[in-house]
Amino acid sequence: MCDKPKQAFPQLQFELAEFLADLTTRPGVYRMIDRNDIVIYVGKAKNLKNRVSSYFRQAGQSPKTTVMVGQIANIEIVITHTESEALLLENNLIKTLKPRYNILLRDDKSYPYIFLSDQDDFPRLAFHRGARNKKGRYFGPYPNGHSVKSSLNLLQKLFPVRQCEDSFYKNRSRACLQYQIKRCKAPCVDLVSQQDYAEDVRHTVLFLEGKSNQVIDELVNGMEQAAQNLEYEKAAVHRDQIGGLRRLQEKQYVSNEKGDxxxxxxxxxxxxxxxxxxxxxxxxxxxxxxxxxxxxxxxxxxxxxxxxxxxxxxxxxxxxxxxxxxxxxxxxxxxxxxxxxxxxxxxxxxxxxxxxxxxxxxxxxxxxxxxxxxxxMSRLSNRASVLKRFEDLQDALKMDSLPERLECFDISHSSGEATVASCVVFDQSGPLKSDYRRFNIDNITPGDDYAAMHQALTRRYRHRDEKSTAKLPDLLVIDGGKGQVKQAREVMQLLEITSVKIIGITKGEGRKAELDTLLLSETNEKVILPANSKAMHLIQHIRDEAHRFAITGHKNRRAKTRKTSQLEQISGLGPKRRQQLLKQFGGLQAVTRAGIEDLAKINGISKALAQKIYDHFHQ
CATH class of the missing domain: 3.30.420 (Nucleotidyltransferase; domain 5)
Known part of the structure; x- marks a missing residue:
């Protein structure tokens, strides 16, 4: 009995028949592990013996299970008291390990809420994402940030409760633009009474609680009362609010449900x-x-x-x-x-x-x-369209087989500052965002795009080759001309990677997409595909995505750099000494021009530290 399973599953690092015979019938979680010691599947079971044994039947398995079982080298078991405990443990392991063969839900973002700071005299409405630990009320969660922003925009028109930051609100000397366009009543400069403002807040809360009909009834009464008192402008405001709420109700499919x-x-x-x-x-x-x-x-x-x-x-x-x-x-x-x-x-x-x-x-x-x-249907249609683009790309570049994976690199910087390289990945389903990577480029001459490309490619592929389990692209796209493509070719030769086809793409005259040119690495031949070529559309898509991803990374890095003082990079110079330096010299520029003796005169700055500060700015 032992020989038969061993022949069917030669990679197993244990006697399968003995393992299954000794397996417990209690509930628990099992982890399937491959020969590289990577967990490829996590499952739970009410009866571990029956469940694990079912994977090793000689017939009746799905293709996916057959492929997975062929990669199993070891199985680890965790016994739990109940099936509920097994479900919890399975769920946590799947989220932590992300096994290759498990059903995976990619949803790691927290969901946004609308926050009302009802502890303030003049409460604020705001977009909120993350831990709900502020004092106030939270409404939601909403499915995405767009839903929250749309709701806040609508509420500003219906009930003008302030949405500005507290730091902005507390330092106003006159009403801002939101007051001028009638989206705020300017409580910051006392243009509204606390009682009137509280009424708008109350209506906002009722609306967010789904009690629009109650709000409408109150507004109707208010409109009639204002009309009787000949306050026609006030009546018109209530009329507009009622109309807005009615239009909103028409868009809400769910109206009679009271709970969540x-x-x-x-x-x-x-x-x-x-x-x-x-x-x-x-x-x-x-x-x-x-x-x-x-x-x-x-x-x-x-x-x-x-x-x-x-x-x-x-x-x-x-x-x-x-x-x-x-x-x-x-x-x-x-x-x-x-x-x-x-x-x-x-x-x-x-x-x-x-x-x-x-x-x-x-x-x-x-x-x-x-x-x-x-x-x-939209997803499947998009997949079919992307697959057709891959097929056209194979024909256009005369590739032996249909490419499965494309990677594209781009460099972004501002006059050499905060250089960032991006790598984006497409497969036959479209963009594979989980495999996107950014590289902060350092230790090169500022503005040297060739060196930046060389460094990014080396860091990306130095641990990847035909023998490693890490995926290599079938086609490497470089956003650039001969110089950038040459760097890619040299890196691949240096790393002894020969299976990757390399092309470059350069902007056409006047940056017109229809004049974009491809450069083939093997022959240095320039190729211009027709403007309606699906292959060209695919390459332009991945190029534009790499460009967007690089620029975003560059802007983030530049903003972070500019918010950080150069003085913070000097070891031994704490916050108090930095403050003292800036006060005594009147700013960073004067500090950079100061000599060692001038620096050493400042209280708390020793001769050695002054030397270190001077060297930092003059090396």
């Missing part, structure tokens, strides 16, 4: 899954977000939903994710009862996951399902 709920629908085709998530808070539809889990091939909808809900909601810290009272799902899935129990324990309130609903909630699920279908 999330709506989740899934669509699966051609090995790609789309999960659509709608957020409803206090009866207000805050918007939706699309997710495309990684490694969805050959997975059932039940497995996909279970993995998504566990990874999205379950966290190690309770403040990471808001958990609503109800979660509506388009399909039934396994582990629902276990997940409900964990979410109940984590949130402190009962959480219900329902897939069988009627009436209006059924319409919401249908709405989410339609959105999931539409997003998936």
């Amino acid at each position: 709920l999330d709506i989740i629908a899934i669509e699966y085709q051609q090995g790609v899954a789309c999960i659509q998530l709608f957020f409803v808070r206090d009866g207000l539809n805050l918007g939706n977000k699309s997710f495309f889990p990684k490694n969805a091939q050959h997975q059932s909808i039940s497995e996909l939903l279970s993995a998504f809900i566990a990874q999205f909601y379950i966290s190690t810290t309770q403040s990471d994710r808001f958990i609503p009272d109800t979660i509506l799902v388009s399909h039934a899935f396994d582990d629902r009862a276990i997940i409900e129990g964990i979410l109940h324990e984590q949130s402190g309130h009962k959480v219900e996951i329902r897939d069988k609903v009627r009436s209006e909630r059924a319409r919401w699920l249908q709405m989410a399902q339609i959105n999931a279908q539409t997003a998936l």
Whole structure:
């Protein structure tokens, strides 16, 4: 019995039959490990013996499982008390290790909220992301920053509550532009009473709580009262607010729901899954977000939903994710009862996951399902378009096989300052942003693009070759001409990498895209593809993405550098001594011109430290 499994799975570092025979039937988590000691899969089980044994059947496995099992060299087991503990541990390990064959949810951003500083005399409305530890009220979460900004923009028009920073608000001597365009009542310069301002704040809170009808009723009464008192301008303001709220209500599909709920629908085709998530808070539809889990091939909808809900909601810290009272799902899935129990324990309130609903909630699920279908069709269409571009690229460059991976490099700096190199990656699905990299370039002559390109390429590929497990591109695109392409060729020769094809792309005359030129590294031949060439569009796309990524990195690095004083780079010169120097000399420029003796005259600056300061500016 032992020989048969060993022949089927030769990479295993242990006797499979003995391992399975001794395996416990208790719940727990198992980790599949390859020969490079990398965890490639993490799973949980109610019965470890039955679950792990199922991977080693001689027939009936999915292609994905067959490939994965062929790479297993070792299996590690963690026994837990309950299946719930196993689910929690599995979820944490997946988020930490990101195994190659697990369904992965790429959603590491915290969700934004609207924050109201209701402890202040004149509260402020603001965009907030991160830990909710300030004193005040939080409304949300919203699916993305755009939703929050749209809501804040609308609220400014309806109820002009201030949104400026406290530092700006406390130092005003006259009203700002927001007052002039009637989006703030200028509490900073006492142009509104605290009572009137509080009324706007109250209406804002009611709106954010989903009580728009109550606000409208109050505004109608206020409009009628103002009209009776012949205060027609005030009545017109209420009229406009009512109209704005009515138009907003027309856009909100969910209107009668009183509590908090999330709506989740899934669509699966051609090995790609789309999960659509709608957020409803206090009866207000805050918007939706699309997710495309990684490694969805050959997975059932039940497995996909279970993995998504566990990874999205379950966290190690309770403040990471808001958990609503109800979660509506388009399909039934396994582990629902276990997940409900964990979410109940984590949130402190009962959480219900329902897939069988009627009436209006059924319409919401249908709405989410339609959105999931539409997003998936768009994704598949985009993938088909990208694949066609790859095929045209193969023909245009006469490549032996269809390229699977493209990498493009660009350099960005301002007259040699804060040089940054970018590397962006495309595969046959489009941009692969998880593999993007930036390199801060140092120790070169400022403005030397060739040296910067040489350094970036060397750092990117020095640990990659045909023998390593790290992926090499099939095509390396360099944003530049002969000089930059020559640097790429020299680096590849130095690192003995011969399988990568190199091309350069240069801007056409007048920076017109249709005149862009390709340079083939092997022959130094220039190629101009037709303006409607899909291959050229692909190369221009990755070039423009590398350019954008490099400029963003350069601006961030430059801003950081400019916020840092050169004095901070001198060891032994603390904050007090830096302050003393700047005060005594009247600024940094005078410090840079000062001699050693002048520096040493300053209290707290020794002769040795003065020498060090002088050397820093005069080396």
